[in-house]
Amino acid sequence: MDEQAVRQLVDALPAGVVLTDPASTEAYRRDWTRAEDAGTPLAVVRARTADHVRAALRWASEHRVPVVPRGTGTGLSGGATAVEGCLVVSTEAMTAVEVDPVTRTATAEPGALNAAVKAAAAEHGLWYPPDPGSFRISSIGGNVATDAGGICCVKYGVTRDYVLGLDVVLPDGRLVGLGGRTIKDVAGLPLLRLFVGSEGTLGVITRVVLRLVPRQEPAATLVAWFDSPRDAGTAVVAMGARTRPSMLELLDRAAVNAVEDFRPMGLDRTAGALLIAQSDAPGPARAADLEFMAGCATAAGAREVHATDDPVEGEAFLEARRATGPALDARGPQLAEDVCVPVDRLPDVLERIQVIAGEFAVEIPVFAHAGDGNLHPVVLYRSEDPGSVQRARDAFTDVMRAAIAAGGTITGEHGVGRAKRAVLPEQLGPDVLELTRRIRSAVDPLGIMNPGAIC
Numbered sequence: 001m002d003e004q005a006v007r008q009l010v011d012a013l014p015a016g017v018v019l020t021d022p023a024s025t026e027a028y029r030r031d032w033t034r035a036e037d038a039g040t041p042l043a044v045v046r047a048r049t050a051d052h053v054r055a056a057l058r059w060a061s062e063h064r065v066p067v068v069p070r071g072t073g074t075g076l077s078g079g080a081t082a083v084e085g086c087l088v089v090s091t092e093a094m095t096a097v098e099v100d101p102v103t104r105t106a107t108a109e110p111g112a113l114n115a116a117v118k119a120a121a122a123e124h125g126l127w128y129p130p131d132p133g134s135f136r137i138s139s140i141g142g143n144v145a146t147d148a149g150g151i152c153c154v155k156y157g158v159t160r161d162y163v164l165g166l167d168v169v170l171p172d173g174r175l176v177g178l179g180g181r182t183i184k185d186v187a188g189l190p191l192l193r194l195f196v197g198s199e200g201t202l203g204v205i206t207r208v209v210l211r212l213v214p215r216q217e218p219a220a221t222l223v224a225w226f227d228s229p230r231d232a233g234t235a236v237v238a239m240g241a242r243t244r245p246s247m248l249e250l251l252d253r254a255a256v257n258a259v260e261d262f263r264p265m266g267l268d269r270t271a272g273a274l275l276i277a278q279s280d281a282p283g284p285a286r287a288a289d290l291e292f293m294a295g296c297a298t299a300a301g302a303r304e305v306h307a308t309d310d311p312v313e314g315e316a317f318l319e320a321r322r323a324t325g326p327a328l329d330a331r332g333p334q335l336a337e338d339v340c341v342p343v344d345r346l347p348d349v350l351e352r353i354q355v356i357a358g359e360f361a362v363e364i365p366v367f368a369h370a371g372d373g374n375l376h377p378v379v380l381y382r383s384e385d386p387g388s389v390q391r392a393r394d395a396f397t398d399v400m401r402a403a404i405a406a407g408g409t410i411t412g413e414h415g416v417g418r419a420k421r422a423v424l425p426e427q428l429g430p431d432v433l434e435l436t437r438r439i440r441s442a443v444d445p446l447g448i449m450n451p452g453a454i455c
C-alpha cells in the first residue's frame with residue numbers, strides 16, 4: 001500500500017480520526033485473546049460518526065484493504081485481532097444512548113458500553129437484560145456483533161432477543177437500515193438476524209435499537225456446595241425442569257480457588273463445585289422456587305445449601321461469580337472455551353472435561369452459565385514450554401469435539417472468531433459451511449470484511 005493512498009484516507013476524515021503512528025495503532029492489534037500472531041494495521045479509524053465509517057469502508061473497498069471492525073476489544077475469540085496491513089475500524093468513540101420510555105426502546109451508538117445502556121434504561125425504570133460478565137467494559141456494537149449472552153440468559157435470553165433495529169455500513173460504504181422500533185416486523189427476509197452475531201464479517205454496525213423491559217424484581221439467592229461437578233450438573237438438570245431461575249451459575253473447585261486467590265471471599269476451597277442460583281419470580285413464587293431448587297440440590301447430594309432473601313448477600317455471591325473471569329485471567333496464558341450443550345448433557349460433559357484435562361496433563365478450571373448448558377472451561381498453559389502449549393491446543397480442540405458429540409456447539413456466546421475457526425467445519429458440515437461462504441461473498445464480494453474470522 002503506497003503512502004499516497006493512506007494520505008487520501010487521512011485527508012478524507014477530520015483530524016485525529018485516522019491513526020497511523022505505530023505507537024497509537026499498537027493498542028488496536030489484539031482483543032482479550034491476546035493473540036501472539038496478531039498483524040499490524042496499516043491504520044486505525046476511530047470513527048465518531050456513521051459517515052466516518054462510510055468513508056473508511058469506501059476507501060477500503062477502493063484499495064482492497066482488509067477491514068477489522070472493533071468495539072472495545074474484550075472479545076474472547078480473536079474476532080477483533082488485526083490482520084497484517086488491515087484497516088481497523090473502531091467504534092469506541094461513538095457512545096451516545098437515548099431512551100424512549102413510550103416505545104420502551106434504547107437507541108445506542110455502537111461504542112456505548114453495555115453498562116451505559118443499562119444505566120440509561122434504569123433512569124426510566126426500565127432494564128436492558130443481556131449482561132455479559134464484561135458488561136462494564138464491552139460495547140453494545142460488539143455485543144450485537146457477537147450475539148453476547150451472560151448470566152441472566154437462562155430466563156431473559158441473549159442479545160438477539162433485544163435487537164429491534166440496526167444501521168449497518170456495508171463493505172462498499174452504503175448505509176442500510178434494518179428493522180426499527182417496532183416489536184413486530186416481518187417485511188422482507190429477516191436480514192436483521194443475519195447481522196446479529198456476524199462478528200464483523202458483513203459490515204460495521206453504526207446504530208442499534210434495543211428493546212427494554214420493566215425493571216427486574218430483586219432476586220432471592222440459593223448457594224449449594226457439591227462434592228463433584230457431575231453432582232452439581234445433576235442438580236441443574238432437575239432445577240431447570242420445573243423452575244425458571246433468573247440465574248444458574250456453576251464454578252468447579254479450581255475456579256473457586258482462583259477466585260479465593262484473587263479476591264478472598266470465604267468460599268469453600270474444598271468443595272468439588274459451587275452452584276449459585278437466583279429466582280426473581282414475583283410474590284410467593286420466589287420462595288417456592290428457592291425451596292424447589294434447594295430440594296434438587298439436596299437430592300443431587302449437595303453437602304451444604306444456603307438460601308437468602310437479602311439482595312446484598314445475594315449480590316456478594318454474584319460478585320464472586322463475576323470475579324471468576326478476571327481471577328482465571330490472572331492465572332496466566334490460556335485458551336478460553338465457550339462450548340454449549342443441551343442441558344441434560346451437562347453432567348456428562350462436565351465429567352468428560354475432567355477426563356480431557358487428565359489425558360493431556362493440563363489444568364482446565366471450569367465456570368459455567370450452567371442453566372444454559374454454556375460452559376467456560378479455561379485451558380491453562382505455560383507459554384515457555386512448547387509441550388504444554390501443544391497439549392493445551394489439543395485439549396482445547398477435544399473439549400469442542402466433546403460438545404459437538406453431545407449435540408452442542410463449539411461456541412454459545414463468544415463467537416468463532418479466529419480461535420475456533422479450525423473446528424467450525426466439524427460442527428457445520430460442508431453444505432452449511434458452503435452456504436455461509438456464499439452469503440458472506442454476496443454481501444462482501446471483495447472479501448475485505450474481517451478475513452480469517454469465522455471461516
Ligand SMILES: Cc1cc2nc3c(=O)[nH]c(=O)nc-3n(C[C@H](O)[C@H](O)[C@H](O)COP(=O)(O)OP(=O)(O)OC[C@H]3O[C@@H](n4cnc5c(N)ncnc54)[C@H](O)[C@@H]3O)c2cc1C
Nearest residue numbers: 071072073074075079133134139141142143145149200205
Ligand atoms: C471478563 C470478561 C467477561 C466476559 N463475559 C462474557 C459473557 O458473560 N458473555 C459473553 O457473551 N461474552 C463475554 N465476554 C466476551 C466479550 O466481552 C463479548 O464478546 C463482547 O460482546 C465483545 O464486545 P467488544 O465491544 O469488546 O467487541 P470486540 O472484542 O471489539 O469485537 C468482537 C467482535 O465483534 C466485531 N465488532 C465489534 N464492534 C463491531 C461493530 N460496530 N460492527 C461490526 N462488528 C463489530 C469484531 O470485529 C469482533 O469480531 C467477556 C469478556 C471478558 C474480558
